[in-house]
Amino acid sequence: MFEYRMIMDLVETLTTPHRVATWRLDDKSLLALVPQLSTRMRQLDALRVRLVHEIDERCLGQKIGASSTQSWLSEAAKLTPAAAKRIVTAGQNLRARPDVTASFDTGVLDIDQVRSITTLLDQIPDLLSDLDPTSVDGDPTDPVTTCTQQCTDYLISAAEHEHAVDTANRAAALKAMLGNQDGPPPDDENEALNEFFASPTTGGRVRVKGHFDKVAGEQLLTALSALSKPQPGRDNTHGEPDPDPRTAAQRRADAITGIIRHYLDSGTAPTEGGETPHLTVFVGLDDLTKATRNSGDTNTHDSEGHPGPHAHDDSCGCDDRRADSGRSVIRRGPAWMPWLGPISIRLAAMLSCDATITPIVMDHDGNPLDVGRTTRTIPRRLRRALDARDCGCAFPGCGRPAAWTDGHHIHHWSNGGETQLSNLVLLCRFHHRRIHKGDWEVYIGDDGHPWFLPPHWIDTDRKPVPSHNRRQLAFTS
Known part of the structure; x- marks a missing residue:
């Protein structure tokens, strides 16, 4: 039977590691063995580097048919080519470094x-x-x-x-x-080496990659840091914050998207084609009207805030202006953008909530008939009032700054919804998508503030929840 002592002998552990029953080790042994084992692993790694270097010096890999020591090591030790190269290179670099070699052999350094x-x-x-050689006390x-x-x-x-x-x-x-401070900058500080690629894929997404110098990289990470922090929500009626469902990568993607949107909205970008850059979406008005009507964004509510009948329902036959003519036709699809092509009607509906709208009237063959005057659906003065009321994203438990939010039309403008304070609510892009998905609903209560109705799977009674900046209010009974 394998013997277990208060502090297990490391040599015994390494001799038969498969026989170590970790659950039988006491706390002191566990805490002592891991650092000891880590040191021994560094020592063994150093031994492997020395052995491989000797093989490299004798060209043994080539003698048995390998193209190089690296390729032999990769095959013989089941290592990736990169890992094999790191070992071969370490042995070559240590040839004239006895102090570094000694520290590596004793386990002080890792590879x-x-x-x-x-x-x-x-x-x-x-x-x-x-620098030229100098002389100290007569010795060079x-x-x-x-x-x-x-x-x-x-x-x-x-x-x-x-x-x-x-x-x-x-x-x-x-x-x-x-x-040399007067010479060329090192690679990690050289702006001339910066690269950034943004390539549309055949699947409709955009793949980005790049690398930056330290200053640009530091600015990027600083900008992303605050915006990519987890944003716990409040998706239950007990007021307990639920964790942010997004991964770290998803949060960073949302952060960079928010930075870009904020920049385009600022109006400080240089002009292109005679106007400042902005997002352009072409969509047929009838398609957009039908999409927003079907999404249920026109719910009305009774005096207690509970959902009432739809203001427009396809089943009742109202507002069926295109029932006979069918879907409007646009050459590139029902909705599309100049750079990346077709998008879903649902996304077009969300983008049209808070945007600069340029009406382009098209016939059924997709030919432009008239271009109207560009207007902003939410005027600057009204947007300031909206910022003052909601103080950021109004979704319960969010509260992202107002500068990073959209103005959502509760009753969509394409269905006759008016652009006024009683029909608008600030939502960050994440919660804007959630509202358009239809699980949650939002309405303006008798107090003039947004209230949210959770889906049945969160609260079977669907009790209204106050907006984030009024979260101190008790839930409506």
């Missing part, structure tokens, strides 16, 4: 720290190329040798108490200090 340190040490001769002193030893001692000493990212940052800071 990533070795890479950061040796990369800097190899760059020091170029960084100090403009090479600044490169002196600086290399000082940097080695400093980085190894610091690495003993930190992880690889901290060591990499220290090495980068030393490189910045030693570099």
Whole structure:
């Protein structure tokens, strides 16, 4: 039977690791074994680097048919080519670095720290190329040798108490200090190397990728930080905040979208084609009217705020102006945008809630007949009043700043809804989509403020919930 002591012997653990029953180890043993095992793993990693370097020096991989030591190692050890290359490169970089090698062998450094340190040490001769040897007490002193030893001692000493990212940052800071301030900037500070790609895909989405210098990257991360924080909602009648259902990547995507929308809305963008950039959507009015009518955005409510009959219902036959002619025809689809083409009518309906509208009357073949005057559905003065009333996203538990919200028409303008305070509510893009989805409903109560009706699966009674900035109010009984 495998023996368990108060502190289990590490050698015994490594000899038969598959026989270690972790559940039988006491707290003290568990806490002691993990750091010891981590140190031993670094030591074993150092041994592997030395072994692979010897194989590389003897060209043993090529002798048995491999194209390189890296390709042999990748196949023999089941490593990715990148991981194999990292090991081969580490062995080559350590040849003339006995101090770094010793710290690696004893488990003080891991392979990533070795890479950061040796990369800097190899760059020091170029960084100090403009310095001449000096003399101290009559003895010649090479600044490169002196600086290399000082940097080695400093980085190894610091690495003993930190992880690889901290060591990499220290090495980068030393490189910045030693570099020629009058020469070209390092790659991570060179604006000329910045790249950004935005490519429409065949599926209709846009794929982006890029890399930036440190200043631009810092500005981007700073802008995203506050806007991508989790936004807990209040989706239950007990007032308990539910966690944000979005992943971190989804929150960042929403943040960058909000930044772009805010920039376009600011009116400070340079003109293109004689006007400031804005989102353009072409959609047939009859299609839009039908879509918003079917989405149920025209609910009325009784005096207690409970849903009443629809103001317009297809079943009653009212407002059926195109019943005989069918759907309006537009060449590129029922709704489309200049850059990315067709979009759903539902998305077009949401975009039209708070937008600059340019009416383009088209015939049934999709030919423009008349272009009307561009008007903003929510005038600036009314928008200020809306900001003052809702103080940001009105959805319960949200409260995102007003600058990052849309003005949602409760009764859609394409169905005759008026652009006035009693028919508008501020919603962030996330909750704007939720309202258009139809699970939640919103209406203006007798107090002149927005109230929200949760779906049946959250509250079977559908008790009205006050807007976010009036969350201190008790729920209506």
